[in-house]
Amino acid sequence: MSDRASAEARSAESISRNVAGGSLRAEDLLDEVVSRIGASDPKLGAFVHFDPTEARGALERCPREGKLAGVPFAAKDNISTRGTLTTCASRILEGYRSPTDATVISRLAGAGAWVAGKTNLDEFAMGSSTEHSVFGPTSNPWDTSRVPGGSSGGSAAAVAAGIVPFALGSDTGGSVRQPASFCGVVGLKPTWGRVSRSGLVAFASSLDQIGVFSRSARDCARVLGVIAGHDPLDSTSSLEAVPDYEERLEQGLGGVRVGVVDGTWESLDAEMRSSFERSLGILRSLGATIDRVALPSLGLSIAVYYIVANAEASANLARFDGIRYGRRASGDLSLRETWVRSRTEGFGDEVKRRIMLGTFALSSGYYDAYYGRAQQVRAAISAEFRRAFEDVDLIAMPTTPSVAFRKGEKLDDPLAMYLSDVFTAPANLAGIPAISVPADVSAGGLPIGLQFLGPHFGESLLLRAARAMESEVSLPRIAPGF
Ligand code: GLN
Numbered sequence: 001m002s003d004r005a006s007a008e009a010r011s012a013e014s015i016s017r018n019v020a021g022g023s024l025r026a027e028d029l030l031d032e033v034v035s036r037i038g039a040s041d042p043k044l045g046a047f048v049h050f051d052p053t054e055a056r057g058a059l060e061r062c063p064r065e066g067k068l069a070g071v072p073f074a075a076k077d078n079i080s081t082r083g084t085l086t087t088c089a090s091r092i093l094e095g096y097r098s099p100t101d102a103t104v105i106s107r108l109a110g111a112g113a114w115v116a117g118k119t120n121l122d123e124f125a126m127g128s129s130t131e132h133s134v135f136g137p138t139s140n141p142w143d144t145s146r147v148p149g150g151s152s153g154g155s156a157a158a159v160a161a162g163i164v165p166f167a168l169g170s171d172t173g174g175s176v177r178q179p180a181s182f183c184g185v186v187g188l189k190p191t192w193g194r195v196s197r198s199g200l201v202a203f204a205s206s207l208d209q210i211g212v213f214s215r216s217a218r219d220c221a222r223v224l225g226v227i228a229g230h231d232p233l234d235s236t237s238s239l240e241a242v243p244d245y246e247e248r249l250e251q252g253l254g255g256v257r258v259g260v261v262d263g264t265w266e267s268l269d270a271e272m273r274s275s276f277e278r279s280l281g282i283l284r285s286l287g288a289t290i291d292r293v294a295l296p297s298l299g300l301s302i303a304v305y306y307i308v309a310n311a312e313a314s315a316n317l318a319r320f321d322g323i324r325y326g327r328r329a330s331g332d333l334s335l336r337e338t339w340v341r342s343r344t345e346g347f348g349d350e351v352k353r354r355i356m357l358g359t360f361a362l363s364s365g366y367y368d369a370y371y372g373r374a375q376q377v378r379a380a381i382s383a384e385f386r387r388a389f390e391d392v393d394l395i396a397m398p399t400t401p402s403v404a405f406r407k408g409e410k411l412d413d414p415l416a417m418y419l420s421d422v423f424t425a426p427a428n429l430a431g432i433p434a435i436s437v438p439a440d441v442s443a444g445g446l447p448i449g450l451q452f453l454g455p456h457f458g459e460s461l462l463l464r465a466a467r468a469m470e471s472e473v474s475l476p477r478i479a480p481g482f
Contacts, residue, residue, distance in 0.1 A: 007162030012219040019070030026070030046157040049085040050117035058114040069112035074167040077118040080199035089133035092326040092346025102199020119154025132350040141479035146404040149179030156183040162478040166214040174424025176211035177436035181399035181449025192431035193238040196231030204312035207428040217467035221245035254287035259392030275440040293388040305425040307374035314358030389455040399436040399449035437466040
């Protein structure tokens with residue numbers, strides 16, 4: 001088998017079956033990961049911390065049985081891993097080693113999966129291109145002159161290049177789904193509260209959710225089944241029972257009512273629009289019905305998102321002051337100078353921009369005009385989704401307004417960068433689950449994703465829709481050239 005074919009065959013499901021059955025040694029998988037990172041990562045820059053000795057340690061600590069026996073995975077570098085580096089791609093967390101594993105990491109280890117390495121991101125998960133990283137950018141495996149999306153671009157690239165079968169990211173406004181779409185892989189943002197956030201470095205707590213990248217709906221379902229569920233360490237994690245996400249995966253879309261939202265895809269460029277319409281045709285051919293639904297406040301999502309997210313970020317990042325958390329500026333400094341210098345040296349430009357915008361929106365005299373208004377519109381968006389899900393079972397929407405853009409293209413234009421979240425931020429504002437699934441490839445050879453959104457705790461149906469779509473479109477599971 002060629003190296004590419006063997007990587008394609010390495011799904012989480014098949015690895016765990018073979019490791020548990022004794023026909024595959026997990027140690028051999030470590031050698032495979034080491035050689036794949038050695039061959040691919042110089043071109044991609046997906047991994048920011050990879051140490052074969054630490055990876056071996058993670059492998060040795062986990063059982064050779066369980067739903068993910070022997071399966072390697074990558075974790076975005078804002079998810080804490082015990083004893084190894086967790087830096088959020090920020091200078092302020094240079095050299096930081098977490099004393100504990102995030103709950104998702106310990107749950108995966110309990111099921112037999114081991115963390116191979118940590119992946120690149122926009123600093124503190126703020127961005128849509130993985131260019132705002134102290135380690136430099138990650139490249140898109142489909143075209144290395146382009147961005148992989150962000151902020152979880154390293155995780156998306158690692159899965160798309162066949163280095164690991166799945167990876168974890170975080171999604172505050174689209175950071176799992178948008179890079180999944182740009183890199184041609186599956187990306188799921190669960191319902192807010194479905195997966196514990198304990199050990200995830202907070203960006204905007206009311207929007208943040210840990211999500212999954214994989215090359216198939218089945219692997220995504222399996223990983224979600226392991227990481228979902230209540231966690232005493234995260235009081236906002238839900239008590240709702242975790243269903244068997246794999247059980248109904250193959251049930252298809254017969255009779256499922258899919259909604260499309262007026263005023264979303266009609267203004268896309270010709271190629272994105274016709275690709276979306278083609279996807280709707282596929283859904284119809286699978287037995288789904290397509291109905292139009294109205295979400296009149298959806299157009300305000302970006303404005304609302306960037307007020308709420310930045311306000312929460314400004315509060316969450318206050319702890320990085322060089323004293324309680326974070327690298328301390330050196331020299332004979334007063335308390336005030338220590339704060340100012342540590343934050344000035346430690347944070348990059350985009351993070352500073354967010355802190356300033358968020359602080360402004362929360363400041364006295366402006367609070368009602370910005371933050372208060374934004375919360376009202378957020379509530380209206382949630383209510384419109386609730387109403388829509390009385391008429392349809394799920395909503396289909398493009399994941400992104402364009403295919404992966406070129407590196408540097410939006411770097412000097414923050415607003416253009418923010419607008420790439422137009423279709424993903426609404427799910428975070430409403431706290432509902434959403435998945436991006438590879439649906440098409442553009443004339444220029446770049447992946448195009450399709451997004452499904454569902455009601456709270458509707459992950460089973462989203463995964464079923466993703467599975468149905470994947471069975472109809474045959475696209476490379478690993479980027480051509482890897
Ligand atoms: N691109 C969005 C932002 O920059 C979303 C980031 C995310 O989901 N972490 O805020």
